[in-house]
Structures are given as C-alpha cells and as structure tokens.
Amino acid sequence: MEKKSFVSIADCSKEDILHLIRKAEFFEQHPNQKLLEGKVCATLFFEPSTRTRLSFETAVNRLNGKVIGFSDAATTSSSKGETLKDTIKMVSNYADVIIMRHYLEGAARYASEVTNMPVINAGDGANQHPSQTLLDMYSIYKTQGRLNNLTITMVGDLKYGRTVHSLLTGMSHFNPTFCFVAPEELRLPDIYKQFMDKNGIRYREHTDFSPEVINQSDILYMTRVQRERFTDLMEYEKVKNVYVLNNKMLDDSKENLRILHPLPRVNEIAYDVDDNPKAYYFEQAKNGVYARQAIICHVLNIN
C-alpha cells in the first residue's frame, strides 16, 4: 500500500482538498467512530503548541485510537543531542502514524523521508501548517456553501504569517479574488504575487483597512501583527492599532461575510465583534477537530 504523508498544502491537488473537506463534513455529523481502534498515534511536539496538540489528540480519541507522545522537546532525547532522524526512527517502531510539530522549517518533509510511517505536519517553523489550512478551508466551505469565486480579504501580518501563505496556496484552485491589507513592513512577499500572476488569480493590495474593503468581502481573515517581527519598534507602535476590527466597521458588510482568525488573537479583533453572528473564529477552531480526523484517516488509508 502506498504511504501517504500530509506535509504541505502545496502537495494537495484540488481533488485531494475536496475529498478531505467532504470527509471533515462526514466527521462533523458522526464525530465518534471506531475507525482507529487498535492504532497508536504519536504526537511529537518538539515545540509546545497546546491548541494544535489538543485538537489532534481529540481527533484521535474520538476515533478510538490511542495517543503516545510528548509536548515539549526539553523532556526528550533531542535535548541530549539526538538527531531528528533517530527520534523518528525510534517512534516509527511504536506508532502507526506520526503527528509532529517542529521549530525547524522542513522538519516534517525530512521526517516523512526517513520513515515508512505516514507523517502529518502539525507545523514546521514558519513554513507550513497544512491542517490549519484545511480547517480554514473547511470553515470557508461551511459558511459560504462553496469554495469557488469568493472574495477573501486577509489582514495583518502578510509577510511572515504562514497561515496566510498556505491559505492562499490552498484557495488558488478555486478562482478566488484576494484583498491584502497590511502595513508596508508586513506586505505579502513578491514570490506569492508571482505565484498568483502565474495562475491568473486576481488580487489587490491596500495599506488602509477601510470599510470599502470589508464591504466587498465574503471572508475576512484576520491575523496578529506581532511586535517581534518589526526591526523598527516605532513602526510597530504606529501600526499596532491600525489593523483592528471593531463591530461598527461591519455595519454595511455583506450578509454572508464571516470573520476568521487562526487564533490566538490579541487586540486585532475587538471584543464587541464576538457577539456578532458574522464572527466565526471560535467555531473555526472547533472545525479543526473534524479536519484533523479527516487528515488522519486519509494518511492511514481508512475510508
């Protein structure tokens, strides 16, 4: 049987994505299944990420699988200097699937090449976090009833935000129109613009987070502007409160608009937005469990 891993959203075809979304939909209707009975799933978190780990472990538990693993590399042999390869080889003897988060970019790709077990990337440094992308896309699909022909506005840190880059890649199969709203220092890198130009994807860039931009959007994807990304702290002070969404700004937005955020948020979405029916970020996190159930079954060839 062919070994499948789930390392980067760029590896997924349009059909793969649609297949996974249909599976996630199925798991939302039937979350508790015995599909992983007798299977051991390793969650190797070389860098702590409580939210992602709990989401994956919930997915495994709901499917009746068993979980082994660690939540911090400080308690493992890698702190004694063991290579990633050796750790992965060792765990491959115990588990049926490896779910890993690592602080180095490319770690999951490398891991998938040194083991015969399927590897699921739960985040590799600033590079990829494909299960987040799938849950974002599932959330878009659920709230809009489709993935095709949507206007998606991304706000905040578009330079370093890996969720932004991956969502852009994943949505590129579905004829989107993108609006990018970011300060000059955190603009979308050129390589993504070249990618969109090559694939005939429409996009606009703004530095102003204006009602006009909001009012034409179907999806508003907010991200956090992080202080540590700025070389010039004066610049940070200038922009930190500019890309903040409050309830008033949604007055004339489209009926079908939904607000997404990969979480955690700091101040980029005011608390008065939380009660607006267009706020979707908490349900979005819940969709993560279904998306991850779909991914785990997919790599294990469980249909």
Added chain:
Amino acid sequence: MEKKKELHVAALENGTVIDHIPSDQVFKVVSLLEIQNLQTQVTIGYGLDSKKMGKKGILKIADKFFEEDEINRISLIAPSVKLNIIRDYEVVEKKLVHLPDELLGLVKCNNPKCISNCEPIKSNFKIIDKEAVTLKCHYCEMQTKKEDIVLL
C-alpha cells in the same frame, strides 16, 4: 647559451576539453567536478585571453568523459561552457551544459532555520525557474534567487 624552456601542452588523445569557463570560476569548477581526485593528466588554464569573455579558463582532462548529471552540476556557476569530447585527437562531439531539475548537495539553503542546515543531510533544491535561475528548497520551501546562491 641556455636553452629556453617552453611549456608544452600536448593535444589530448582522448578526453574532454571544457572551454569558456568564466576565469574566476575555474577552481570552483575543478572542485565541483572533483578533478583533483583524478589520476589522469589535467591541464588547468586560467586568465587566458578571450575575445568573447575578456578572460576565460579552460580545462583539458585526459581519458575522462563526464556523465550528463555529473557535468550539469557546473551549469550553476558556468552556464555557457562548451565541452569538446575528444577521441583519437579528433573532436567527436560538442556539448553544452544544462541546468538540471534538481540540485543535490550543491547549494546551501540560506534559511538558518532550515532542517537541511541542522541535520546531517544533503541539501536538495528544485529549480522552479530555469531562465531566471530561481531555486526552491525541497525542505523549507524557501526560494533562492540567482544572486543569493551560495555553494556548499
């Protein structure tokens, strides 16, 4: 009267002549092709006058015929070299080098947080734009432009 000594470079009977190497890349080409490990006769020309290039380098390697993927390794630093394949004192074939689709263990990834810089593994790049020479790291997916390429 002292007889003047002249350096005599014999014509190759069999082997490969690599011509039109940018002068400043000659020794890099030598090391990429691991010519220092060969047991045959090698002539290395450096700083030679060239109408086209100003200064050029040339390598004459006896009894050595390179495989396609072996010689293509130099295409990154010397894209316009010309290869003459010599058999029995005659040029039997002329070849150019081509940028391969993949570069293994040749280029350093410029991302300090890339796994290829932290574990004992060969770097691995896919060439995503042959004309502009843009590389993409197989591991961290970061792109490297031609001017930023650092050889290992």
